[in-house]
Amino acid sequence: MSETDQEKRSFFKGFGGFALLIIAIGSATAIFSERDKDYSEAGPQSLMALVTSEDRPENHKARDQYRHPLETLTFFDVQPEMKVVEIFPGGPGGFYRRIIEPYIEGAGKGGAYYPVNGGIGWPSEQVEDLPYGEIDMALVFRAHGFLIYGDPAQDHVDDLFKMLKPGGYLGIVDHAGDESIPQDPEAESGYVNASYFRAMAEKAGFEFVKESDVNRNPKDTKDHPDGLYSLPPSLRSGDEDKYRAIGESDRFTHLYRKPG
Template identity: 40%
Template sequence: MIRLICLTTLLLGSFVAVIADDHDHSAALKKAAEGDHRSDAHKARNQHRHPVETLSFFGIKPNMTVVEVSPGGSAWYSEILAPFLREEGKLYLAGYDVNDKREYVVKNREKLAQKLADNPDVYDKVQVTEFNPPKKKGIAPEGSVDMVLTFRNTHGWMRGGIAPNAFEIFYKVLKPGGVLGVVQHRADPNIEAEARPSGGYVNQDYLIKMAEHAGFILVASSEINANPKDTKDHPKGVWSLPPTYADGDEHKAKFEKIGESDRMTLKFVKP
């Protein structure tokens, strides 16, 4: 009887420790998401993008090696990942090919570099690599990564015909058991899937099949970033919605009421 009580106490203690550990991670993520290094405009979007809940769902821990793919010039999620991983983990930002001379690419590459240089207390340990799926360049050493993250990028890769190569690259850099976390604008499931979506919305089943074809296993999905108000039939696709308002001021009030796009949140694992 005494042994049973001791075992129960031990198991309960371990369970409490796990809960406390998860709580500590959430607190650290929240601190990073609300940090002074972030602009008020970026912090205001926390309510729409749910970064703490999203990263917690993916199972991120501060001692992980993580790749964020295509962070863009604003590096919105990088602002949270960098301080969270700075002391115990490692963050790779898989950015643009340095040989890509397109104006948009050059502008965002320079913007990202300047952002990192301006705040070494946050970004001094971040390592920027190149993401160029056609050339299959390494975004990190093969088999060295615990987690790969991509936020609202898959539609662009699909339009460019490079999505299958992208998922192959993610698979190669991850360790066995490593996680691929995907957030993406979600298309109406009743509309036929597009291989190269023009409006930014991607069919969820289509995306899952692409990841599975690369070898991944879908282990969980979440409605953290769902928005049932999004009708997905806007004149300029997801870019009609905030924060872009691509249609201008004429229908801005309408799109403000809808909010940001409906998004799938998917967690894959490399077996």
């Protein structure tokens, strides 16, 4: 995540019982300058071409070493003919959105990209114009706030299940907590135990399909003074050389399936 921890915490608290996390990738300038760009007009492009494009912001490319977008999307097997939902993509300039949206919308194969942005009342209200029960894949990238804060986390996972068609998939990448420590409901550390999410997914009706180590970081001991926020990009604890040497957080990468 590239938003400051202060912005994220205030954003969460400001929605009275449920904090909607908008993942702001890159600098504010990079994001807002892309607000009006229609990525669907990019034309057919491969994932490789989009990831390596000279049009991608340099700060996005710099984070590929931690986020591995090509490997991650290949692991999830995102295809251009799919109807794909992304939860809290951070606007048109979002890290994954500016790869996935042109890949889907520009292919001309009948696929569609549906961003579920913050501030819309989801899941108390279903997402407008989203064809529930017809989505091929829902994707969650480090948007872990709805797993922990405010309204019951299970409600959000349940609604993801409703979005998908029978046989549809849910892919998630999130900051992996220390499995020897029970999940803190307040998530002061910023980490989410993979087992905590898996239990919610299976309760919703999902079947666990597979996991990948592509976004793992064994250097992340998860015992930092300010938890996740000691690491880049927040570097809340100071000692930047130490925490830059660790890199961004250790992350679990899971794929689930709706039976049918």
